[in-house]
Structures are given as structure tokens and as C-alpha cells.
């Protein structure tokens with residue numbers, strides 16, 4: 005039903021039940037919000053979004069009120085502005101005031117609000133928050149002193165991930181957000197996905213920074229420092245430098261990495277192709293033997309930790325393949341070190357990932373050979389951008405360059421790993437070929453594309469009909485696993501990614517972007533798949549050469565030793 | 579003999595979230611406090627994350643996460659006691675015993691709990707140590723009271 009309300013003296017049409025905030029936005033009126041998140045139930049916690057309803061004379065929160073007959077809204081009356089300003093001042097009253105030393109300096113909602121509301125002096129001084137910094141996690145740093153208690157991280161962790169590693173603790177002025185018993189995050193069920201960082205308006209949550217180690221390695225003449233980057237990076241990095249979302253800057257990124265001083269530049273997508281070779285062989289093996297089906301993908305370390313905590317009954321189903329990051333690390337520290345005459349301990353491998361969980365994965369005990377880690381440091385997309393800025397590189401002024409060989413060539417199928425459904429699509433292309441000796445006529449598998457939380461398809465390969473499902477956001481994974489626990493048995497292969505949309509929406513990606521940017525990144529990956537010539541992993545010449553010169557064949561003994569891993573149940577506070 | 583958590587939980591079959599507080603109360607009644615193990619047990623039973631349980635439990639003053647001391651001091655912070663200075667009573671005790679409300683001293687002798695009106699407003703400000711009431715306490719009388727308990731042990 006349509007109704008008319010008044011906004012800033014102007015009649016405005018709206019639909020009954022529509023959120024006031026949405027109507028205001030449609031009218032081009034920006035009302036500041038802090039605790040509100042689109043597509044989640046509003047909590048009305050922060051009061052930042054107040055507007056005045058002259059019909060009742062009350063200040064109401066635009067994020068949690070729906071439009072109603074006769075509403076007469078003033079979005080920026082003197083009273084409203086004063087109220088919002090006071091709210092910001094109150095938030096600042098116990099805030100640590102160390103903006104210059106904060107990771108979010110220049111990229112912080114609270115800073116922006118203070119500036120927008122012309123707050124230039126301290127009117128309200130309160131006792132400063134004195135909570136401990138939590139450095140216990142391998143991926144995520146928590147600084148509860150900077151927390152403004154908007155609760156967005158709590159919502160994401162419980163509703164998108166169904167992990168609930170953190171929640172509100174205590175009440176009143178003592179309130180903080182933290183893990184059970186207010187212990188370190190490493191004792192909690194946190195899966196390190198970093199989605200909490202993506203929604204944190206301040207510097208209360210950030211990634212564990214690996215800057216210093218990398219700089220030291222770059223300055224150490226004894227070390228050969230090589231770098232690899234994940235499929236999603238090249239279509240995301242541009243946004244950090246003000247370019248349009250979805251711009252592919254692969255070549256410029258290669259050039260920038262060389263300028264920073266990395267000795268060799270490899271593409272993790274090469275290892276995504278390698279993963280497909282191993283995983284499709286595994287899929288075929290399991291289908292032939294009828295064992296441990298459905299096979300579930302293993303390239304997302306967020307999902308893996310979740311399974312080790314909440315879904316141990318599915319551990320036998322998970323592919324034993326290491327993730328592409330770890331596969332490439334293992335190949336570099338064995339084969340590559342060998343052919344280039346470098347001692348593995350002098351080879352320093354940096355991985356650039358859209359992901360904070362990759363930092364945790366990199367230091368897992370299983371990911372070592374003879375006590376040497378496959379991966380030495382992990383940078384997020386954000387940290388890479390900081391690195392490029394630190395070295396004074398104007399990325400837009402560079403000439404595109406290519407990655408190094410071997411391990412620098414990739415198929416466009418591997419590139420699809422960056423988006424939810426991509427691992428599935430790449431694996432099906434190769435499994436199809438292995439089973440029928442023919443290429444798929446139509447590479448594009450439309451049913452598993454797109455950013456929605458769950459996609460399913462039936463794929464005909466020869467006489468075999470494969471049931472496949474793709475989920476992203478672990479709450480969606482849980483629902484699917486519950487169906488299987490309750491007897492569903494038509495699925496052979498499942499892809500799970502923790503982050504909404506897959507790695508293009510990862511927890512290490514640029515902050516404060518909207519879902520449209522994620523769609524643009526997705527389209528960019530699909531575009532690469534349309535325009536490039538090697539569309540299947542099993543035609544990547546460097547992957548084939550690696551098998552010929554070193555690994556022999558998928559699932560060989562050598563492959564098993566280097567490229568596969570095991571999982572274990574984890575004892576954490578659930 | 580004290581009941582185990584499992585015994586208590588077995589009296590709440592098929593319970594949902596709404597039983598959380600009664601269960602926590604019963605466990606605390608039984609063991610004097612909520613241990614980490616207890617919170618994990620309750621979480622498993624109700625399918626509620628421990629972070630949520632800890633969050634709910636820390637919201638209320640009534641729950642404690644350490645065993646009570648030999649002398650458990652309840653400090654009334656109800657209206658009448660407040661008007662007659664119970665906040666300095668609490669301050670004094672926290673400083674003297676070097677613990678905060680909800681905690682237990684290292685030697686296990688004292689613990690402090692803050693309670694709302696204890697129903698003895700005529701005696702305000704009032705504290706209650708192991709069910710013995712001490713009326714109209716002042717900083718001086720408190721010193722004395724604490725010393726006596728110290729000597730007694």
C-alpha cells in the first residue's frame with residue numbers, strides 16, 4: 005500500500021512497511037548510521053540515525069522505524085544535528101584518542117562522524133576504556149578499548165557464520181565485546197575469516213600485520229624472497245587506489261611487486277590449477293569407490309577450522325588437498341628451491357591473500373616440511389596496498405608486466421577460485437575431461453554462478469549424474485550439512501567458502517566497500533574466463549610440466565606428501 | 579552431596595534458550611559459582627554458544643565465576659542503603675580486600691557480592707556475611723568486622 009509522508013517539508017511517496025532509512029536514502033538524504041547493517045534486523049543500539057518526527061515531536065531511529073501515515077520527518081533539524089553530535093561526543097568520551105597510531109586512521113567511521121559533526125573540542129570527558137589488546141590470534145587483532153559496542157561483529161559472527169566466537173560481556177559502562185570468559189581469541193571458536201573486521205566501524209578489529217617480518221626478509225641478502233598472489237587479488241586491488249571496482253590490474257601488480265623488491269613473482273592461480281588436478285582425481289576416485297561422499301572442498305581455511313570444531317563428522321568427506329596457497333608454498337620450497345639451487349631455509353615465501361584466515365593456515369603445523377613452513381608470511385589485499393604506498397609506487401604509472409616462470413601461468417578456470425562456485429566449475433571441467441576424454445561443450449556452468457548463498461545443480465558426465473552444491477557464508481553450509489545429517493544423499497561434490505560471495509568478499513579485502521563492488525569483482529573474473537584461451541586446469545602447460553618433471557601424476561606418492569594434508573578435531577570453547 | 583551438572587541438566591530435558599537462567603541459577607546454587615566447565619556443559623545441553631551464555635551470565639550481578647570465599651560478604655546497594663552511603667561501603671571493602679565485587683580474595687578468605695535491597699532497610703547501610711547481618715556499618719566498624727573474621731580463621 006502506498007502512503008505519503010513529509011520529509012523536510014516535501015511530500016514523499018513510500019510503501020507501507022518500508023524502512024524510514026531506505027526512503028530517506030532514495031530521496032538522496034544521507035543519515036549517518038553506525039550499528040545498522042543492510043539485510044540484518046536493526047538493533048537500534050547506537051542512535052546515530054535519529055531523525056525528528058514532528059508529528060509526535062519525538063526523535064526516532066531511522067534504521068528501525070518503518071514509515072507510517074502522517075509522519076513529518078526532519079532529517080537535519082537543529083535538534084537532530086545536536087543529538088547526533090552529542091552521541092558522537094559521548095562515543096569519543098571514553099575512546100583512546102590515539103588516531104595517529106591507529107590502523108584505521110583515515111579510514112574510520114568514527115573519525116568521519118566526528119569531522120562531519122564539526123567536533124573540534126572535547127566537551128564531554130569520561131574515563132578512558134582500559135581493556136587489554138588481544139594479540140593471541142594468528143589472524144585477528146582485537147583492541148576492545150576502541151570498540152564502540154555497535155555489535156556488528158557479533159551479528160556477522162553469529163548470523164552469517166554461525167560461529168558466535170564473540171558476544172557482549174558485562175553491562176553498563178563495563179560492557180565490552182569478547183570471546184567466552186573474556187579470554188584470548190585463540191581459545192575461542194573463531195575461524196579467522198575476518199568478516200568482523202569488514203563490518204567494524206573503528207580500529208577495534210584488524211588483521212595481524214606481517215609487515216615487519218617481510219621488510220626484514222627483503223633486506224636480508226641471504227634470503228630469496230618470492231611472492232604469490234591469490235586469484236581474487238588482481239580484480240580487487242584497484243579499488244585501494246581509487247580505480248573502478250572490478251578493474252583487473254594483474255600486470256600493474258606484477259610490476260609493483262618487482263619494484264618493491266620481490267625476487268620472483270608467482271601466481272597462486274597456477275596452484276589453483278594444480279589443486280584442480282588433484283581434487284578432480286580425488287573426486288573420481290571417491291565416486292568409483294563410492295566412499296566418503298559427498299566430497300567437500302578444502303581450499304578455504306575458514307571453513308576448515310569451522311569443520312574441525314563444529315562438523316567433525318564431515319572431516320572424512322573433506323578433500324585432503326591443501327589449499328592453493330599451501331600447495332604453491334610446498335612446491336616452491338621443494339621443487340623450485342631444488343631447480344634454482346636455493347636452500348629451502350633461505351627461500352622466503354610471501355602470499356598475498358584476500359583473506360585473514362590464510363594467516364592462520366600458513367602457520368598450521370601440518371603445513372611444514374622438515375620443520376620449514378611452506379609459507380612464511382601472508383599479506384591481505386589491504387596490506388599489499390599499504391606496502392605499495394609505503395614504497396612510493398604510483399601503480400597507475402607503471403607498465404604491465406608478467407609473472408615469473410615456472411608457476412606463473414594459469415588457466416582462467418583457476419582464476420574462478422576467487423568467486424563462490426568457481427572451484428566447483430573448474431573441478432567439473434577437468435573431471436568431465438578425465439571421465440569422458442572430451443572437453444565440456446559449454447564451459448560456463450551457470451547454475452553455480454552468482455553471489456547467492458546456496459547454489460545447486462545436477463551435472464551429466466557420460467552416464468554419471470553428479471549432484472553438486474555450492475555454499476558461501478557458513479550459516480548456509482550448516483544448513484546443508486544438517487540436511488545431509490538428516491539423510492539427504494543426492495550430492496557428490498560440495499564447495500564451501502566461508503565468506504559471502506567467496507574470496508572476492510574475503511576478510512582481507514578493501515574496507516568500506518558495498519556489495520556492488522563485490523559483484524563487479526565477480527564479473528571481472530567471469531570476463532577473464534570469457535576472453536582467455538586456456539579455460540581448463542588440465543591444459544595449463546606449467547602444471548603439466550610439473551607433473552612430468554617432478555610430481556609424476558595426480559595423487560602420486562610425491563603429490564600426497566607435498567600437496568595433501570590432514571585435519572583434526574579442535575578443542576576450543578564452542 | 580552436591581549434584582553434578584549432568585544431574586541438574588537431566589532435569590531439563592529438551593530445554594531451550596528460555597531455560598538458560600534457571601539452569602545457571604540452579605548450578606550456582608549447587609556449586610556456589612559458574613565454572614568454565616559448567617558453562618560448556620550448559621552450552622552443549624541447550625545448543626547455545628558459550629560466548630552467549632557468558633554474555634548473559636555477566637549481564638546479571640547474581641552470577642559469579644569464582645568459588646565463594648570462606649566469608650562471603652553481600653553488600654546491599656538498594657535505595658535505602660545507597661542513600662546512607664553504601665557506595666563507600668563497597669569502595670572500602672574492595673580496597674581493603676583488594677578484590678572487586680564478584681571476585682574472591684587470593685587466600686580464599688573473602689568474597690564480595692553486590693545485591694539489591696536485602697530487605698533490612700531499617701538497618702541501612704547493611705552488609706551480610708555468611709547470613710549474619712551487620713547493621714549501620716561505617717568505615718571504622720567495617721575495619722573491625724573484617725579484622726574479626728581474619729582473626730577467627
Ligand code: SF4
Nearest residue numbers: 304306359503507510
Ligand atoms: S572464503 Fe576465501 S577469503 Fe573467506 S575465509 Fe575462505 S579462503 Fe579466506
Ligand code: FES
Nearest residue numbers: 039048050051067
Ligand atoms: S544506526 Fe540506527 S540506531 Fe544505530
Ligand code: FES
Nearest residue numbers: 654656659695698
Ligand atoms: S536498601 Fe539495603 S536493605 Fe533495603
